[in-house]
Amino acid sequence: MSGTVQMEWHQTPGNQVDSHYCPSCLENMPSAEAKLKKNRCANCFDCPCCMHTLSTRATNIPAPLPDDPSKTTMKKAYYLACGFCRWTSRDVGMADKSVASGGWQEPDNPHTQRINKLIEYYQQLAQREKLERDRKKLARRRPYMPLAFSQHTIHVVEKYGLGTRLQRQRPGAPITSLAGLSLKEGEDQKEINIEPAQALDEVEPLPEDCYTRPINLPEVTSLRQRLLQPDFQPAGASQLHPKHKHLLIKRSLRCRKCEHNLSKPEFNPTSIKFKIQLVAVSYIPEVRIMSIPNLRFQKECQVLLTLTNPVENITHVTLVGCEEGDPEDINSTAKVMVPTKELVLAGKDAAADYDELAEPQDFQDDPDVVAFRKSNKIGFFIKVVPQREEDGDVTVSFKIRHDFRNLAAPIRPSEEGDAPTEAIWLTHHVELSLGPIIA
Amino acid sequence: MSYCFFFWDPHSGAVVCVESEIRGDVTIGPRTVVHPKARIIAEAGPIIIGEGNLIEEQALIINSYPENIMPDTEGVEPKTMTIGINNVFEVGCVSQALKIGDNNVIESKADLGKNVILTSGCIVGACCQVNTCEVIPENTVIYGSNCMRRVQTERPQPQTLQLDFLMKILPNYHHMKKTVKGTSTPVRN
DSSP states (O other), X not given: OOSOOOOOOSSOOEEEEEEEEOTTTOOEEOHHHHHHTTTEEEEEEEOTTTOOBEEEEEEEEEEEOSSOTTSEEEEEEEEEXXXXXXXXXXXXXXXXXXXXXXOOOOOOXXXXXHHHHHHHHHHXXXXXXXXXXXXXXXXXXXXXXXGGGOHHHHHHHHHHTOOOTTTOOOTTSOOOOOOOOOOOTTOOOOOOOOOOOOOOSOOOOOOGGGTTSOXXXXXXXXXXXXXXXXXXXXXXXXXXOOEEEEOEEEEEEEOTTTOOEEEEEOSSTTOOOEEEEOOGGGTSOEEEEEEOOOOOTTOOEEEEEEEEOOSSSOEEEEEEEOOXXXXXXXXXXXXXXXXXXXXXXXXXXXXXXXXXXXOOOOOOOOTTTEEEEETTEEEEEEEEEEOOOSSSEEEEEEEEEEEEEOOSSOOOOBTTBSOOOOEEEEEEEEEEEEEEOOO | OOEEEEOOOTTTSOEEBTTSEEESSEEEOTTOEEOTTOXXXXXXXXXXXXXXXXXXXXXXXXXXXXXXXXXXXXXXXXXXXXXXXXXXXXXXXXXXXXXXXXXXXXXXXXEEOTTOEEOSSOEEOTTOEEOOSSEEOTTEEXXXXXXXXXXXXXXXXXXXXXXXXXXXXXXXHSOBOXXXXXXXXXXXX
16 A cells, blocks of 8 residues: 555445356457457357256267268267257257367358448548647647647547558458557548448338238247347347357456555456455454344333454554434444543464464453454443334444554554554444344 | 166166155156255145156155145145156256156256146246246247247257266266165165
């Protein structure tokens, strides 16, 4: 953590995409490759019927030997099958393949050519807009600012995804994704003209038996099945082709104010650990509910809570009730009396479980306040008086104030030699939901 | 007290484990395997099970009385429950359907009501409850938490490999129910 200590809970920290991976084959891929493949995995497919992952199954089919057509040997044929809804690739007429993976092609979109042309045209348009803005900005800006990095131009570049010369595809080839790479300077400005879309007067009429033909319900696709394939949107189940599986992302979080990394996961998709994990739970004492007696309307009850100290040094905690008109106190439905004395929590000792000869620390707890003490945890009582006799949970809130020592910050070299790090006092709002009132 | 007809013969008979509970008038065809802890209860009428069926653990096949009729009402005719060949009743399923055809698969924890009739090649998915009053058309697959349906083009394959394996291996680890082969007098269990 940097020099400032700030708890990020009211604002959501900035999200950034960290890495892409496929949820079924757990293959990692860099962001550029993911964009090229439209965020889809190359090997895995989704069932078009129930959206689960398809598995490849093999059967033995007799096939004639190439040398001697009269004899047949068993050859392996592979097809895709869904374990959940029992859809198979044979249902839509896809022939079995002789290779286990890589043989499956997605059907071509008939509008590919037109869409490619439109994309090219708009990329050129965006480039022109960018040049115009740069010209205007250059007139006002200081001369040593680089041309390509103004805020506006970056947005415009990303608007239609300018492609480089290498990426511009020939018409008729499959559509590449809108990779946002900036255009090189000095690119030739070939004029691209597109024909405007033409509105037709005559529309294909509906078939004559449209109203009389009985519906074959299993053949009709559901809206969800249809819209998952926006290229074709098939109305019949026999045209539902499997699509490649969508990739998932791992994201990293940043503080909005100081841009420091808060949470950065491991790159490897099989690992759930973090490279950087700065979570409040590892610095702030944790309040947990241990036991709740029967709560009665307007009768004082004693609730047992525990406080756990996550850090290794001794922490002092003071609890304070919320004042009238506290803006954070919106949900409480009961009055609460918290202990007034300061509670001391021992540091977390990793070896405490194994070291039986450790001397118990002498803290001189008041037995009315502290119920028990166990290494870095204490149990204490609060008194709750429910104020509202209604359905719903009894909610109490109070403030917890504790000292925090930033051990991660570099210790400034001072004249006294080993100066202990200074304690910062932090206050947090705590809200507890204690369950319903028992009449 | 139960009267059961079944033929235990490793080559052509049914394999019924002794820990399974079979009550009432139950006929089990050859090459059928009944796992331990399966329950086949013929309360309101006999049950006739065809050949090549696989009834797994904790499956419950019950020919029960309709809800509004007391067991000892007079004038109630016993209805026979018929189960065809090559069906699979997976672990924990409950079937009260009176007529089941061939090559069906009733997956784990599925629940079939009394008024359902399964034809052939149907697959009732895991945890699906089907208690409508209808005949399920051939090759239907019922799946998902909302019991969505679709029709498949192929019927599920009969589990011949699994049946052969079980018929060899189960007698090594469990005791089998024995009966006299081919008699017409009922045998006490």
